[in-house]
Amino acid sequence: MLQRVSRPAVKLVERYLPDPYIFVLLLTLIAALAAMLFEQRSPLAVMQYWGDGFWGLLSFSMQMLLVLVTGFMLASSPPIKRMLDRLAATARTPARAIILVTLVSLAASWINWGFGLVVGALFAKALARQVRVDYRLLIASAYSGFVVWHGGLAGSIPLTIATPGHFSEDQIGIIPTSQTIFAGYNLIILVALFIIMPLVNRWMLPPEDESVFVSREQLAEPASLDPNAVTRPADRLENSTLLSMLVGIPGLLYLVHYFVFAGGGLNLNSVNFLFLSLAIVLHRTPRSLLASLNEAIRGGAGIVIQFPFYAGIMGIMMQSGLAQSLSEVFVAIANADTLPFWSFISAGVVNLFIPSGGGQWAVQAPVMLPAAEALGADVARVAMGVAWGDAWTNLLQPFWALPVLAIAGLNAKDIMGFCLIQLVVTGVVIGLGLTLF
Template sequence: MLRILSRPATKLMERWLPDPFIFVIVLTLVAAVAAIVTQGTPPLALIRMWGDGFWELLSFAMQMLLVLVTGFILASSPPIKRILQSIAGLAQSPGSAIILVSLVSLAASWLNWGFGLVVGAIFAKEVARVVKVDYRLLVASAYSGFVIWHGGVSGSVPLTIATPGHFSEAQIGVIPTSQTIFASWNLAIVIALIIFIPLVNRLMIPLEHEQVLIDPAKLADDAAPPSVAQNQTPAERLENSRVLMWLIGIPGLIWLVMYFMDGGGLNLNVVNFLFLFVGIICHGTARSLLTALDGAVRGGAGIVIQFPFYAGIMAIMIQSGLAATLSEWFVSISTAETLPFWSFISAGIVNIFVPSGGGQWAVQAPVMLPAAEALGADYARVSMAVAWGDAWTNLLQPFWALPMLGIAGLKARDIMGFCVVQLVITGAIIGGILLLL
């Protein structure tokens, strides 16, 4: 049945889903029209909001580009590639390949979302070298694991409200992760997704004559290991010096040890620092690392050009009041028992226009938290419902797929048909548990 459902969804997306750059332009126009019609925002004021906010995500865009680049550098280093190839060798059939990629992506994304995106894509390529399986579904399986991230240990909403001094502390206090990430009901969602996401992906494998296999030439290493000349110039000796790389790599690792010993947690900057300096040590020479860098940057064009447009959409949604109005409407039809569910649904819709966990929480917290107080709903559950809604519709929003697609060499339309089926099933699982447990 799932194979039958995925077939029209895939064809629909392949035919109608444009390049993510066109998608973001359409979203910009939809947000603008909605702000004018529902909020009465004057067009010139709207243009000012959009233009003023256009560059607000430059720092974040650079962080995301570095997630792709540093993650690729690490994963393409000789020791890490051997590990990934060893795990990929466990796949003996198309079904086991799909399940294995799904599980690896789920585990990596639960630990850290940036790590999950990069490892999922590179591991999918490694598995494709071992087993002949529909490459679109293989990469979609890697991306579907990303849906778990906001319920994991790098979730921005639960980590924010667990940090003393957060912007809602006066209202809800500091809520420890034992009541959010490690609450029994949240762990139930995580466990259910770990069971059902790989199973659903496995059941969507197209019939043999419908499968799209990857050209083996596209799976070749993006950069061959550089050869070392016999008679090297002084410059070449520096480029191939292991001592030089150890002299810079070891201090980086020492800083990481001190950071974590002082109680520091994972964030984007720390993850990128970790990827980069472990990658420096694993590559061993500057020439090897720079060769990997050449292969890494090819997939970053979408990030560079699209993030400013999403920053403009966020400015329209927030400054016009459109996001708050949408959230307030869902609050108006809620009770204490159903508020987490409707928070989840509203967050899923807002996420399509504001695809940033931290940014979305800044938009929805001032609406959802007072509603939780008025209805007597549980703050922790409502907060995590917003977090899960933010993660859920990433299956439909190609924004976060850009790093993975850049590494895998696919377009959003290639995987989104399979992701739509996962969207329906994971939405039923998450929403059902929020209502029942």
């Protein structure tokens, strides 16, 4: 049945979904028109909101680019590649490849979203070298694991409200992760997704005559460098293992101190530092690391050009009051029991325009938290409703798929048809988990 349902969805998306750059331009125009029509903002004011916000994500954009680059360098290091290749060799059939890549992506994304995006994509390519399988579905399955990130160890909303000094502390206090990430209902949602998503992706597998296979050239590894090719003194430095170790090992020791003794936590900066330090050590030589960097950086163009536009959209949504109005529409029809569900749905809608968990919480918390208090709803569950909504519609929003697509060498239209089916299934699972348990 899912095979039959996914077929028209895939064809529809392939025909009508534009490049993600076109998508962000259209979203910009939609947000601007909505602010003028529904919030009664003047064109000049909307233009001001857009321009003021346009460069608001520069630091985040660089962090995201480094997630892609450092994650790629780590995952493409010889030891990690060997491990991924050995695991990929256990997939003897297309069905097993789809199930395996989904599980690996889910587990990696639960640990950290950046790690999940990169490892899922690189593992999918390793599987494609071993098994003849529909490449579009393989990459869509690798991306589908990303849906669990905000219910995992690096979820920005549950970690924010568990951190002393967060902006809502005076209102809700400190909410420990035992009430959010490790709460029973959240664990039930995660377990359900770990069981259902691999099966859903497996059931969407098209027959061989309708499958799209990747060319060997697209999967080809870059030519390995000869460490003995030393023709000038500088070559000795580029092939120096000692130089890499003198930098990479202190980096790892700093992180041990940061996590163990200084009480530091996982965030984008610490994750990127970890990925980079490990990549330096595991590549062993600067020349090997730089070869991996040159391959990784080619996939960062989408991040560089599109993130400023999303920052501009965030500026329109937040300064015009449009994001708050959207949230209030859903709050108005909720009660204490259904508010977490409507928080989830509203966050899914807002996420199409503000694809940033932290930014979205800043917009929705001033609406959702007073509503939770007024209705007597579970504040922790409402916050997780927003978190899951932010993660859920990433299956429809190509913003976060850019690193995966860059590594895989595909376009958004190639995978989004399958992602539509995943969106519907995960929406039902998460909605029921927030409401019933």
